[in-house]
Amino acid sequence: MIVTLVDYGAGNLASVERALERLSAASRRSESPESIERADALLLPGVGHFAALIRGLDERGLREPLCAAIRRGVPFLGICLGLQALYESSEEAPDVRGLNIFEGSVQALPADVKLPHMGWNRVKQLRESSALRGVPDDAYFYFAHSYAARGADPRVVATSCHGVRFAAAVEQENVWALQFHPEKSAATGAAVLHNFLNFAQ
Amino acid sequence: MTLTRRIIPCLDTDGARVVKGVNFVGLRDAGDPSELAARYNTEGADELVVLDIAASRDRRSTFLETIRKVAAELAIPLTAGGGIRTLEEARAVVLAGADKVTVNTAAIDNPDLLSQMAKEFGSQAVVLAIDARRDGKNWRVYARGGRDATELDAVDWAKEGVSRGAGEILLTSMDRDGTLSGFDLPLTAAISTVVRVPVIASGGAKTPQHFLDVFIEGHADAALAASIFHDGVQSIRSLKDFLVARAVEVRLPC
Numbered sequence: 001m002i003v004t005l006v007d008y009g010a011g012n013l014a015s016v017e018r019a020l021e022r023l024s025a026a027s028r029r030s031e032s033p034e035s036i037e038r039a040d041a042l043l044l045p046g047v048g049h050f051a052a053l054i055r056g057l058d059e060r061g062l063r064e065p066l067c068a069a070i071r072r073g074v075p076f077l078g079i080c081l082g083l084q085a086l087y088e089s090s091e092e093a094p095d096v097r098g099l100n101i102f103e104g105s106v107q108a109l110p111a112d113v114k115l116p117h118m119g120w121n122r123v124k125q126l127r128e129s130s131a132l133r134g135v136p137d138d139a140y141f142y143f144a145h146s147y148a149a150r151g152a153d154p155r156v157v158a159t160s161c162h163g164v165r166f167a168a169a170v171e172q173e174n175v176w177a178l179q180f181h182p183e184k185s186a187a188t189g190a191a192v193l194h195n196f197l198n199f200a201q
Numbered sequence: 202m203t204l205t206r207r208i209i210p211c212l213d214t215d216g217a218r219v220v221k222g223v224n225f226v227g228l229r230d231a232g233d234p235s236e237l238a239a240r241y242n243t244e245g246a247d248e249l250v251v252l253d254i255a256a257s258r259d260r261r262s263t264f265l266e267t268i269r270k271v272a273a274e275l276a277i278p279l280t281a282g283g284g285i286r287t288l289e290e291a292r293a294v295v296l297a298g299a300d301k302v303t304v305n306t307a308a309i310d311n312p313d314l315l316s317q318m319a320k321e322f323g324s325q326a327v328v329l330a331i332d333a334r335r336d337g338k339n340w341r342v343y344a345r346g347g348r349d350a351t352e353l354d355a356v357d358w359a360k361e362g363v364s365r366g367a368g369e370i371l372l373t374s375m376d377r378d379g380t381l382s383g384f385d386l387p388l389t390a391a392i393s394t395v396v397r398v399p400v401i402a403s404g405g406a407k408t409p410q411h412f413l414d415v416f417i418e419g420h421a422d423a424a425l426a427a428s429i430f431h432d433g434v435q436s437i438r439s440l441k442d443f444l445v446a447r448a449v450e451v452r453l454p455c
């Protein structure tokens with residue numbers, strides 16, 4: 001099994017690649033619709049601006065193959081902006097259409113706390129999940145973002161809090177999405193990536 | 202439930218080797234960057250900063266190679282910088298494996314660089330480094346590795362930098378740097394309480410009490426130190442135990 005890293009031209013894929021390498025997992029970058037159609041497992045990392053990610057996908061014609069693969073049941077992991085992209089829209093770029101896998105929108109974190117929400121924060125597990133299997137409740141993960149999915153949603157399996165409670169991990173069958181960066185979250189982050197690799201096998 | 206305060210070791214390099222000095226002068230060798238990075242990664246550092254303090258044009262490729270080697274050792278975030286002049290140079294640092302890029306003099310000369318970087322990488326990847334020295338009741342910003350005084354007031358410059366897209370401030374007190382006499386609490390508090398982004402305090406750390414003080418009185422979000430960690434004078438674990446015992450939330454590795 002090879003994990004296909006969706007390369008939309010703006011994200012830094014190197015740290016995800018290194019994290020997968022440490023777990024002895026094979027990965028390859030791809031920015032072609034064909035290779036996304038053929039992927040065994042997909043990973044969408046993301047930092048930066050919501051519009052840049054969506055535009056990067058659209059310019060490469062990746063939206064349709066990506067959504068089709070997700071709907072077919074191909075294991076998918078979205079990280080940070082890769083979580084936010086799954087929603088209908090984001091307050092960061094109200095005119096840009098998200099991937100619409102999850103209904104609802106991504107909102108700004110409140111203005112009365114320091115932003116970006118950058119650093120290590122606790123992740124509260126709401127229920128058992130495949131993504132966080134074996135990870136202790138309230139474990140620390142590394143975050144770096146200013147927008148988040150804040151709505152109540154049964155797919156949210158874990159939350160964190162920075163001024164407001166928000167989705168830290170979302171899981172719906174083959175679609176896993178994490179607001180934190182597992183690739184930068186030391187051993188706890190590696191455990192989550194390991195869970196994804198096991199699931200994708 | 203809040204963000205933990207971060208402990209950040211800093212590797213000042215001449216491009217290839219870790220060096221150290223007092224008040225930006227008298228440099229001597231302090232080790233291999235990737236060996237130190239691997240050590241801090243396991244010892245519970247919350248992230249790592251690597252700076253090229255020589256920042257000479259002809260050694261730029263050596264520094265990028267150092268970033269690649271350091272990044273390969275880390276499962277925590279990496280910030281890198283030193284002498285970055287342009288968006289292209291910042292991009293090279295990101296492609297070499299840094300999660301965040303610091304800019305200092307180039308942002309003073311061309312503040313629009315901060316906006317360009319924020320647009321391309323996102324604010325969370327843009328760290329404005331400020332070297333400041335006490336000047337009467339305020340603090341003056343220095344450029345070019347602390348050599349040149351500017352007309353900028355440190356508090357005003359921090360605010361402007363954030364408005365232009367910096368997502369974090371790396372604040373070095375030149376008065377305290379290398380003195381081991383504790384962080385500059387008034388300077389750190391003056392900036393941390395007026396900007397919306399996290400502030401990393403730097404310069405002067407020696408004892409665990411210094412870190413406690415800068416988190417409580419200085420309102421710092423993170424604290425950075427170099428030689429006390431490199432020399433083994435202070436272990437990250439015992440520093441974190443000290444802080445936890447005094448009700449400061451920090452991440453203790455599993």
